Amino acid sequence: METLPSLSGVAGRLAAIRARMASAATRAGRDPSAVALVAVSKFHPASSVLEAIQAGQHVFGENRVQEAAAKFPPLQAATPAVQLHLIGGLQTNKAREAVRLASMIESLDRPALADALDRAAQAEGRLPDLLIEVNTGDEPQKYGVPREEADSFIRACRQRFGANVRGLMCIPPADADPVPHFALLRAMAHTHGLSVLSMGMSADFEQAIAQGATHVRVGSAIFGTRPASA
Numbered sequence: 001m002e003t004l005p006s007l008s009g010v011a012g013r014l015a016a017i018r019a020r021m022a023s024a025a026t027r028a029g030r031d032p033s034a035v036a037l038v039a040v041s042k043f044h045p046a047s048s049v050l051e052a053i054q055a056g057q058h059v060f061g062e063n064r065v066q067e068a069a070a071k072f073p074p075l076q077a078a079t080p081a082v083q084l085h086l087i088g089g090l091q092t093n094k095a096r097e098a099v100r101l102a103s104m105i106e107s108l109d110r111p112a113l114a115d116a117l118d119r120a121a122q123a124e125g126r127l128p129d130l131l132i133e134v135n136t137g138d139e140p141q142k143y144g145v146p147r148e149e150a151d152s153f154i155r156a157c158r159q160r161f162g163a164n165v166r167g168l169m170c171i172p173p174a175d176a177d178p179v180p181h182f183a184l185l186r187a188m189a190h191t192h193g194l195s196v197l198s199m200g201m202s203a204d205f206e207q208a209i210a211q212g213a214t215h216v217r218v219g220s221a222i223f224g225t226r227p228a229s230a
């Protein structure tokens with residue numbers, strides 16, 4: 001009888017990622033329970049998310065508010081422990097819906113968005129946890145606060161949102177060694193006394209864990225490749 005989980009299904013791939021996360025943490029001398037998995041389900045149907053929920057996964061990442069709003073409320077009604085992280089660039093006109101839906105917004109990256117989230121939080125009477133996204137590669141086409149402005153933006157956000165500002169997030173340039181970017185993010189978080197570091201995706205989450213990631217955002221390695229429109 002075959003006793004290993006199938007490596008082809010969502011549950012099997014989740015188990016494999018969790019095992020790789022745990023050994024990366026152990027190799028780095030870290031407690032595996034200090035690294036959380038954000039399963040990035042963007043472009044994948046609710047049925048795939050449900051498979052992951054049935055395999056014990058509760059924290060999911062989506063990068064579009066509309067898609068998250070269509071997919072998650074029914075799943076959360078059935079399984080209240082399900083939490084949504086919004087990880088994509090966020091338009092100010094989506095702030096209110098984002099505040100309604102998310103347990104964490106990982107992409108706070110500019111003063112206009114901070115204003116919009118502040119207004120949305122007043123209106124909704126709730127404020128999600130927040131991460132500040134830093135454009136560690138200073139790539140012009142990317143979301144994230146530029147490196148130069150990061151320190152003052154982080155200070156201003158903490159003044160405004162207090163302890164809801166939990167930490168930092170980055171997406172290193174696609175063609176670069178991610179390790180210096182992870183190390184830079186860790187140093188910035190340390191400077192500001194912030195504890196959450198969201199960094200590492202399917203291709204580099206083990207390196208991110210070695211550099212101190214507390215949250216890794218893994219999509220395709222769990223759910224398979226996304227449609228070309230992704």
Ligand SMILES: *Cc1c(COP(=O)(O)O)cnc(C)c1O
Nearest residue numbers: 040063087201202217218219220
């Ligand atoms: C899509 C996405 C991920 C997951 O990427 P994979 O390479 O599929 O693991 C992580 N973070 C962000 C911000 C994303 O948009």
